[in-house]
Amino acid sequence: MTPEATGTGTGMITELPQAPATAFDGLAKRAAAVRDQVKITGEDAEDLHGELQGRVLDGRTAAVAQGEPAELLENLSTEWGLSWTLTAQLLGVSQTSIRKWRRGEPITPENRRGVARLVAFLDLLRTEYPAICDQASWLEMRISEESTLTPADLYAMDRCELLFDLAALRCAPHEVLYAVDPEWRSRYGADTGFATVKGPDGMPTIVVQDDA
Amino acid sequence: MLESPADAEEMYLDRGGDIDPYRPVCQGDIFLDVAIPGLDPCHGVMVMAHPCVMRAGPRLRPKVTVIPIVAYERVPFANWPTHHLRVFPLPVLDPAQPDRAHAARFDEFGTVATDALNLDRRVAMLSQRGVLLLQQRFIHSVSRAEIPLRILLEASAAVFEELELQENWNLTFVAPQVEAGAPAGDLIVAEAEAFDQVMLSGSEDSTLRDRLQVPAARAEVRRAVNQAIRERITREAS
Numbered sequence: 001m002t003p004e005a006t007g008t009g010t011g012m013i014t015e016l017p018q019a020p021a022t023a024f025d026g027l028a029k030r031a032a033a034v035r036d037q038v039k040i041t042g043e044d045a046e047d048l049h050g051e052l053q054g055r056v057l058d059g060r061t062a063a064v065a066q067g068e069p070a071e072l073l074e075n076l077s078t079e080w081g082l083s084w085t086l087t088a089q090l091l092g093v094s095q096t097s098i099r100k101w102r103r104g105e106p107i108t109p110e111n112r113r114g115v116a117r118l119v120a121f122l123d124l125l126r127t128e129y130p131a132i133c134d135q136a137s138w139l140e141m142r143i144s145e146e147s148t149l150t151p152a153d154l155y156a157m158d159r160c161e162l163l164f165d166l167a168a169l170r171c172a173p174h175e176v177l178y179a180v181d182p183e184w185r186s187r188y189g190a191d192t193g194f195a196t197v198k199g200p201d202g203m204p205t206i207v208v209q210d211d212a
Numbered sequence: 213m214l215e216s217p218a219d220a221e222e223m224y225l226d227r228g229g230d231i232d233p234y235r236p237v238c239q240g241d242i243f244l245d246v247a248i249p250g251l252d253p254c255h256g257v258m259v260m261a262h263p264c265v266m267r268a269g270p271r272l273r274p275k276v277t278v279i280p281i282v283a284y285e286r287v288p289f290a291n292w293p294t295h296h297l298r299v300f301p302l303p304v305l306d307p308a309q310p311d312r313a314h315a316a317r318f319d320e321f322g323t324v325a326t327d328a329l330n331l332d333r334r335v336a337m338l339s340q341r342g343v344l345l346l347q348q349r350f351i352h353s354v355s356r357a358e359i360p361l362r363i364l365l366e367a368s369a370a371v372f373e374e375l376e377l378q379e380n381w382n383l384t385f386v387a388p389q390v391e392a393g394a395p396a397g398d399l400i401v402a403e404a405e406a407f408d409q410v411m412l413s414g415s416e417d418s419t420l421r422d423r424l425q426v427p428a429a430r431a432e433v434r435r436a437v438n439q440a441i442r443e444r445i446t447r448e449a450s
Contacts, residue, residue, distance in 0.1 A: 078438045081431035083376055085340050094221050095339045136431035148362055194359060196366040203264065204367040204425065206359060 050161040057120055057160060064123070065116035069107045072115045073098070080122050081136040090118055090139070090155050121160065129167040142190070144173040149188045154180065214352060215345060215361055216292030220303045223342035228307045233331035233396045234382035236375055236404070237272060238263050240338030240346050242281060242305070243329050248322035254280035256335065257324065258300070258316040260350070263371045270408035271401070272326040280322075281305075284315035298353055300346050305336055316346075318353040331396065340365075340372050370424040374411065377437045381407045384441050410440045 064072065076082045084102075088095045091114045101107045107115070125135045132138045139152040143166065154163050154176075162179055165171040177184040191209065199205030217223040225235070227242075237259060244256040257278040259266070266276045287301040299315035306312065338346060344361045347368070351359055365372075385406070386399045411421040420436055423429040 077380070077434070078442075079435075081435040081438075083373060083430070083434060085372065085376060095225050096221060099226060134428075134431055136434075137428050140427055140430065192360045192363055194363040196363060204370070206363055206367050 050164075053161060053164050057117065057124060060120035060124060061113065061117040064120045065113055067116070067119075069101060069112050069115050070104060072119050073102060075119060076115075076122075080119075081134075082139075086136075086140065086152060087118070090152055091115065092156055118155075121155070125167060129164075132167055138167075143176060146190050147177055147184055147188045148190055149177065149180065149184070153188075214293040214297075214348060214358060216289045217341065217345060218289070223303075223339055223345060225337040225339045225342070227305060227336035229335075231334050231337065232387075233334070233390075233400060234387060235337060235379040236263070236382075237266070237276075237329060237331075237334075238337065238343065238375055239266075240343045241329075241334055242302075242316075242336040243278075243333045244335050245333050246278070246324055246328050248278060248280055248320075248324060251280055251320055251322050254282055255314060256281040257322075258346075259329070260321070262368070263375060266326075270404040272329075274326055275323040276326050276329065278322055278324050279316050279318065280320055281314050281316050284313055286313040287315070297349070300349050302336075318350055331400075343368070343372075369427070369430075370421075373424050373430055373433070374421065377411075377434065378404070378407050381410075381437070381441065384445070410437060413440075 067075075073087070076087050077084065082090070084098050085095060088098045091098075091111065093111060093114075097111070101111075101115075122135050125132055125138070139155065140150055143149050143151065143154075151163050151166065154160075154166075157180065159180060162171070162176050166173070166176050171179070177188070181187055193209050194206055195209045196204045197207055226232075239259055239262055241259045242256050243259075246257045247253065248257060258281055259276060260279050261277040266273055281302065284299060284301065286303060287296050287299075292301065296315070298318050300318070302314040302316060304310050304312075305314045341361070344364045347364050348359055348361055351357055382400060382403055385403050386396060389399055390396045412419050414420045414423065414436075420433050423433050
């Protein structure tokens with residue numbers, strides 16, 4: 001043992017004996033390399049998968065877009081069960097715009113494609129993710145009880161790749177929320193200090209959260 | 213914090229001329245040429261009663277709570293959270309007169325006969341977000357409480373859903389007759405009864421109206437109402 005001045009006291013540093021290299025050292029390094037490679041490959045696969053899903057959606061959108069926009073809108077309501085308000089939210093347009101299109105007023109090519117894309121997205125959910133039995137209902141459910149975000153919000157944010165991962169259970173809800181926004185708890189947290197409960201007349205009543 | 217719309221378009225469902233009569237009267241609807249007893253003459257009135265309070269079954273109650281609308285200065289959207297807290301600003305109420313601004317006053321109330329709210333006099337309807345902004349601002353003005361819009365939406369979502377479903381119903385069964393020359397008023401009242409019967413259908417322990425209270429069941433209710441519409445069309449065609 002060698003005495004060493006530390007400047008703070010009379011501590012002693014103990015030199016540990018050198019362990020001889022074993023087979024485990026080499027194996028650990030190889031395992032680390034494999035792990036790194038798997039991670040990189042996984043990330044590449046994730047990117048590729050996301051891109052391909054986007055292309056699948058684009059292909060279906062192009063096919064659906066051949067239909068009349070007014071019929072597609074009607075289809076969203078009658079077949080899928082979307083409300084007009086939800087449709088407006090998903091398309092990122094005002095409720096007034098939806099009302100105008102329903103009356104047969106002109107729709108821009110960009111919005112026409114948006115309508116077709118929404119129909120194609122719902123169709124993709126139905127065919128590729130059959131575990132989701134009611135696609136419209138799924139869109140309106142919160143991703144987690146701790147957040148106000150719904151799949152509909154993510155769709156409006158153009159984060160379809162996260163929705164496909166959520167639908168396939170490839171990502172946990174919290175992973176999705178962090179991918180949307182690392183600050184989701186402050187921006188989209190469910191804890192507002194208030195809650196809605198069933199009131200004495202059977203109708204929803206707003207109460208302070210502690211009383212919920 | 214009190215919120216504001218991004219632009220005027222966001223807060224209105226419809227405004228200006230040719231507002232169709234098919235959407236049931238709702239909180240935030242604006243009518244012209246309606247006098248509020250006991251108050252000074254005003255530009256118009258805004259319905260303040262919550263949709264479920266202003267109705268007894270499918271019919272409107274005989275009287276409804278309103279507040280006056282007056283000409284008012286233009287309030288920049290950025291100032292909504294902190295200024296003019298005793299009014300609900302109404303920018304560009306009439307797109308034909310974009311330079312004129314109005315506001316609904318929270319400091320005066322009145323009731324008017326429901327019959328006075330003739331649908332021909334309805335000049336604007338607020339969007340869902342518009343109604344929530346109105347509720348948030350009004351609650352603040354009378355209590356100083358700031359309720360997040362999301363919470364207000366949770367409490368009123370089922371009502372908004374039902375209004376939209378009833379409008380669809382009216383567009384299917386009333387609009388064609390009105391376009392053929394029939395007056396809308398009586399038809400709308402009659403169809404309100406028919407629509408109410410559909411909303412009261414369902415299982416023994418849960419009507420469609422009850423199920424609208426459950427967010428996860430709303431899509432199913434919408435499809436059920438659409439199915440009822442299709443069945444009636446088929447029935448009447450045969």
